[in-house]
Amino acid sequence: MTPATTAQSLLEGWQRGNVLAADCPSRPLLAHVTSRWGTLVMIVLLTGTFRFSDLRRRIPGISERMLAQTLQQLEADGFVLRTAFQVVPPHVEYSLTAPGQEAAAHVAALANWIEDNLTRLKPPAARGTDPETAKA
């Protein structure tokens, strides 16, 4: 850590509009939104407001821990709005903020593009034997 960590010096390290810089503030945000579960949570929330359990059911394979963690990140980032009703048993609803909806739209656009263009990419045969799957 350098002695003079002023706003000025911080700005010197990365050019504005450069996601490539390792210390670009947008990197963690991008990471959260493009993370394994972050992507799916954003896509699901794009379709409505849901409770914790609803989200778990709609995202097959996600664990409680990962869902909670992902939601907290996205909330801290300002993508997700968490609304807790003070009742017992607890009732919490999750939805997208206004910026969250815009970001989610981009994420969904990418996901949809990939689905729609699967055949233009590598042929099914190649996809079946890629290193990821065949590593066993």
Added chain:
Amino acid sequence: MTPATTAQSLLEGWQRGNVLAADCPSRPLLAHVTSRWGTLVMIVLLTGTFRFSDLRRRIPGISERMLAQTLQQLEADGFVLRTAFQVVPPHVEYSLTAPGQEAAAHVAALANWIEDNLTRLKPPAARGTDPETAKA
């Protein structure tokens, strides 16, 4: 491996257009393109054709291994075109395929959106003390 692995039976496991299914074929593709370095490689390649060393220099912080691995994945997926000239010393050029450019455009759009909307998301104070950074 089930006895009848027909196209039909494969289609039964996941509904078309559902990235949420754990076994959706688009998931690995999405994962590669949204991976830490995959994103950056795609964005850089969107601006032109580059050699291995060029890419390393343009993506600060990436290691040889990760660059090689990322490029191989993206090539296997059909996003990246690898052109090797048979000369010594070796000369290899990387560029985006046609579908790769479309995919990269989506990735870049998301990254740019985040940069442009940083201030609409959490205030700088919150970003400075998020769990990721302050975990030490």
Added chain:
DNA sequence: CAGGATCCTAAACGATACTG
């Protein structure tokens, strides 16, 4: 120059048990 091989650390992830 463009990687492959190897070894290692850190982080992500998952399962389970428990609590207000």
Added chain:
DNA sequence: CAGTATCGTTTAGGATCCTG
């Protein structure tokens, strides 16, 4: 119901050395 705490496993990622 909506999480937290803890633990163990798996994977991503990094450093280094080596080769065609």
